[in-house]
Each structure stands twice: as structure tokens, then as C-alpha cells.
Amino acid sequence: SQQGEEDPQALSIQEGENATMNCSYKTSINNLQWYRQNSGRGLVHLILIRSNEREKHSGRLRVTLDTSKKSSSLLITASRAADTASYFCATDGNNNDMRFGAGTRLTVKP
Amino acid sequence: EAQVTQNPRYLITVTGKKLTVTCSQNMNHEYMSWYRQDPGLGLRQIYYSMNVEVTDKGDVPEGYKVSRKEKRNFPLILESPSPNQTSLYFCASSLFYLAEAFFGQGTRLTVV
Numbered sequence: 001s002q003q004g005e006e007d008p009q010a011l012s013i014q015e016g017e018n019a020t021m022n023c024s025y026k027t028s029i030n031n032l033q034w035y036r037q038n039s040g041r042g043l044v045h046l047i048l049i050r051s052n053e054r055e056k057h058s059g060r061l062r063v064t065l066d067t068s069k070k071s072s073s074l075l076i077t078a079s080r081a082a083d084t085a086s087y088f089c090a091t092d093g094n095n096n097d098m099r100f101g102a103g104t105r106l107t108v109k110p
Numbered sequence: 111e112a113q114v115t116q117n118p119r120y121l122i123t124v125t126g127k128k129l130t131v132t133c134s135q136n137m138n139h140e141y142m143s144w145y146r147q148d149p150g151l152g153l154r155q156i157y158y159s160m161n162v163e164v165t166d167k168g169d170v171p172e173g174y175k176v177s178r179k180e181k182r183n184f185p186l187i188l189e190s191p192s193p194n195q196t197s198l199y200f201c202a203s204s205l206f207y208l209a210e211a212f213f214g215q216g217t218r219l220t221v222v
Contacts (some may be wrong), residue, residue: 031208040198040216045212048210088153095166096160097143097168097169098158098168101152
């Protein structure tokens with residue numbers, strides 16, 4: 001079963017706008033990671049946030065984590081057409097396994 | 111160059127014909143895993159390995175086998191493929207269990 005669930009399933013914005021994606025999970029975690037996938041290709045790691053961290057930045061990416069609500073958000077600022085991709089959150093499971101959500105499909109229109 | 115290499119990239123096979131998808135990493139990573147990706151379902155973990163000779167079932171292990179005899183290799187074996195195993199498969203590795211994962215480019219498998 002999936003641990004993380006992204007919301008929305010799909011998001012379409014204009015270039016220059018900000019994109020926000022959310023991830024909810026069910027059980028306690030050690031960390032939460034966000035990945036990006038360009039159509040049909042391998043996933044690429046974006047950012048990792050530990051359970052004792054509340055916010056993390058990497059370039060135009062900002063990730064927040066609220067362990068009390070079991071949720072995280074990924075904000076991409078000043079989006080570009082090249083940001084068009086699917087974004088997944090991943091969390092550790094209970095048995096050294098990894099759980100991914102179904103992803104948010106982001107389309108950035110030029 | 112640090113990478114995870116999967117082969118083949120594309121494979122069409124017939125029901126029941128045993129096949130192996132290879133995965134190799136050159137980063138001396140301990141943790142390796144296999145995922146399948148299906149539309150609307152995201153990635154689901156098939157098997158994972160914490161280290162050499164240590165493997166365990168993920169979410170959807172039925173119909174698959176793995177082995178980890180060497181640190182760098184983690185092949186996925188389908189003993190008797192069925193059409194419901196048609197999917198996009200990814201191998202991934204990370205330095206340890208909770209670390210950033212590096213993914214291979216994927217293997218698109220079609221079972222007819």
C-alpha cells in the first residue's frame with residue numbers, strides 16, 4: 001500500500017508562477033524525500049527533509065514538513081517550462097521499505 | 111560516472127518465458143530496490159536489499175524473485191511472466207536505507 005499521497009494529481013500553471021504540491025502520509029517517518037520524473041524516465045532526487053526539520057530550501061525549491069499533520073509540501077518558485085514533470089514524495093515504511101505516492105503531474109506552459 | 115544501469119531498456123516476451131532484468135550500480139551502495147510503475151499507481155516497491163545476501167519483500171513481490179550475491183548487482187527475475195506484469199520497472203540504489211536514491215533509466219516490459 002502507498003504511504004504517501006500527492007495532491008493534486010495534476011497541476012497546470014503559466015511560466016513564472018509558483019507551483020505547490022502536497023504529500024500526505026500515514027505512519028511516522030524518519031525522513032521524507034521528493035523526486036522528479038520526466039516522462040517515462042528514471043526518478044531524480046530533489047530534496048530530503050528529516051523528521052526533526054520543518055523547512056528546507058534548495059535553489060527554487062522549498063519543502064516543508066508538518067509531522068503533526070503527517071504532511072509535506074513542495075513549492076517550486078518562478079516555474080519554468082523545463083519544470084514540467086511528475087513529482088513524487090517518498091517516505092520510509094515500517095520494515096526498511098520505501099513508499100512512494102502516485103505523483104503530481106505538473107505542466108508549466110511557456 | 112556514478113550510475114545505476116538496467117538492462118534491457120525494452121523487452122517484449124511471452125507468457126511463461128523466464129526472464130531476468132539486470133541492475134548494476136557503481137557507487138558501492140548498500141541499499142538496492144526494484145519498483146514497478148503503473149499508471150495511476152505511482153511506484154510500488156517489489157523487493158529491496160539492505161546489503162549482500164539480505165533481501166526482503168516490498169509491497170508487490172508476487173511473481174518476482176531477486177538475489178544479491180554481490181554488492182553492485184541486484185537482478186530481478188520473473189520465473190513465469192504473466193500479462194499483469196506488463197509495466198515499467200526501475201532499479202534504485204542508495205548509500206544506506208534512508209539516503210537519497212539513484213534510479214536506473216527503467217525497463218519497459220510487455221508480456222503477451
